[in-house]
Amino acid sequence: MTQPSAISQFFILSIRGDRLVSRDFRSDIVKGAEEIFFSFISRNRSAPPVFMIEGINFLHIHKNGLHFVITTKFNMSPVSGFEYLNRCTIIIKDFTGQLSEDSIKMNLSLVYEILDELFDDGFMQTTSTSQLCSFVQNQPFVTVDLPSSSLLPSLVMEQKSVNSRATCRPITDKNNDIYVDILEKIDVEFNSEGSTIRSDVLGSIVMKSYLLGCPLLRLGFNTDLVIGRSKDYGVQIDSVNFCEFVNLSEFEQSRVLTLYPQDGEFTLMNYRVGTSYKNDMPFRIFTNVSGVGAFKIEIEVKIRADIPKTTHGSNLFIRIPLPRTTDNVVTTIGSLNTNQHSVEYRAYQKTVLWGIKKFSGMTEQFLRLSVSLSTPVNDLSIIKRQIGPVNMKFEIPMHNVSGVQLRFLKIGLDEISGKVSSKQSNVKRWVRYVTQANSYVSRVYKEN
Known part of the structure; x- marks a missing residue:
């Protein structure tokens, strides 16, 4: 009996509705599902992430101006569906270097080969980039977006961090490098006098590993980092969660994380600063x-x-x-x-x-x-x-508002001496801080 977690189709559409990638795994859904999906979301700007039309279940996410969609006839778990979609976007970015319309168009054969290795009769086989590296044979074609000379048209587009040549490198090119982005999005509302009504900071630490082998990593954060409500001292964050393969044995005492990083891009840590945020607004x-x-x-x-x-x-x-x-x-x-x-x-x-x-x-x-x-x-x-x-x-x-800082990043420590091994002494480390406005709003009218 067919398992309910099987998907029927996977496709990627541009923001205009152009079909970039489409793969039918089970042939149990009528042709034209892409048109049905885009017609629905065009008429419904607040379309839910999961919906059913004509007996077809659609699950979709929107990233970098692209629609990633899976369809199924079964009543599958939405959590499993969104996990499939998110892992697909991460793996495609790991292999191609970028997640954009141009990158996908230039790497169509590579993307289709990735999908064929990811799914068998609609069942996902693996979510590991390192395991796929030994099966995927196509080489990526990589370009780097250059900043536009026109100011306003580029600003009207969706705001995003500008990728460097380092972060655009595909996972198949391993040069013993590791890159860390500390990204923060800030939501603020001001009154007409410029005073803060509410504020919220959502942060994430994203790593991308090109390390040879699987060396041990040690990351040290602020020693004055405080999680939860506390007195008025130190860098305070309200909540935090970590990826599943992080060792937290030293974090409570010395604010140090240890891990063996997986290949490709992954989110090491997410955190939120809400009611305790007291720093000046940028x-x-x-x-x-x-x-x-x-x-x-x-x-x-x-x-x-x-x-x-x-x-x-x-x-x-x-x-x-x-x-x-x-x-x-x-x-x-x-x-x-x-x-x-x-x-x-x-x-x-x-x-x-x-x-x-x-x-x-x-x-x-x-x-x-x-x-x-x-x-x-x-x-x-x-x-x-x-x-x-x-x-x-x-x-x-190179600025963050919460005050979360990375004190050190040590790679390839010898378990006996605790020193960096000679094999990892030439590793290139690249750390970047970025603050972005997610919703930065100021009222004009003052309520009486």
């Missing part, structure tokens, strides 16, 4: 709305960078919704270096998009909008309700 947003005539208002948006002078924010993207009766907008940038800025008014959305390529720490930038309205301003408070909230996205390289 940016603060201040807004002011004033009436200057019967058919005109003026909006000033000021952003202050509270990060150190040695740090900078990059690819800032600020979205400012305007009143529904907006007829025309004249913008003034409050900066001498205007070539770092780009402003666009989208009349059909009644929205101003403001892009800043580089924002140095301990500086301020402002944008003044002179807004002409099609109807007279009888009550300024009504107009204020229609403005905002101001939404901001950004990235801060």
Whole structure:
């Protein structure tokens, strides 16, 4: 009897609905499932991750502008389905170096070979990149995305960390390197005066290993790292979880993790900082709305960078919704270096998009909008309700807001002497800190 965990199809669609990869494992579902899926999610912007149409169960995730979908006729566990999808994305990225539309198009034969090794009659056979390396014969074709010369179009795209040549290297190229990304996404809401209403930091430590063999790793974090509620000292995080192969025997006492890393990319640790987060926000947003005539208002948006002078924010993207009766907008940038800025008014959305390529720490930038309205301003408070909230996205390289730091990364320790072995003395270590805005919102209207 067929097991209920078998999948029927696996396919990858672009954000436009173009079919990039499609593999039918069981031939028990009618053709055209890709069109059925994309038609449904196009009509339903808040489509659930699992749904059924015409007796077909669809499970999907969205990553890097791509839809990864599996279908099945069986009532399979959603947890198993999402585990399949996530492992597929990780393994494809491990082999191709990048998870993007262009990378998949250039490595179609490689992706299809990976799927054929991953699944047998719809059953997943393995989730280990290292085991697949001995079976997959195709070589990847790797490219590195270069930054766009146009500021605003690149900022309108989904924000993401810029990949270096190191992290774009496929897993088949082993040069005895290891790379560590400490990534943090911050959700903040400000009131109109720039004071914090709520804040939340979601962090993850992602490793990508090209190490020869399987050496022991020791990672040391802040000795003042505190987990859970505590007194007002140290770096505090509310919750944390680790991958299953991490040894925590030294973590409680000395904040040291030990592990034998698996090949490819994996998440070593996830953590959250919520109510205990007391550090300064990287940016603060201040807004002011004033009436200057019967058919005109003026909006000033000021952003202050509270990060150190040695740090900078990059690819800032600020979205400012305007009143529904907006007829025309004249913008003034409050900066001498205007070539770092780009402003666009989208009349059909009644929205101003403001892009800043580089924002140095301990500086301020402002944008003044002179807004002409099609109807007279009888009550300024009504107009204020229609403005905002101001939404901001950004990235801060080599900076994290929680204070979680990596003190050391030791590789290939001898179990007797505790020293680095000569075989691992030439290992290249690469550590990067990145802070991104997940939802950075400022209210414009002040409630009484």
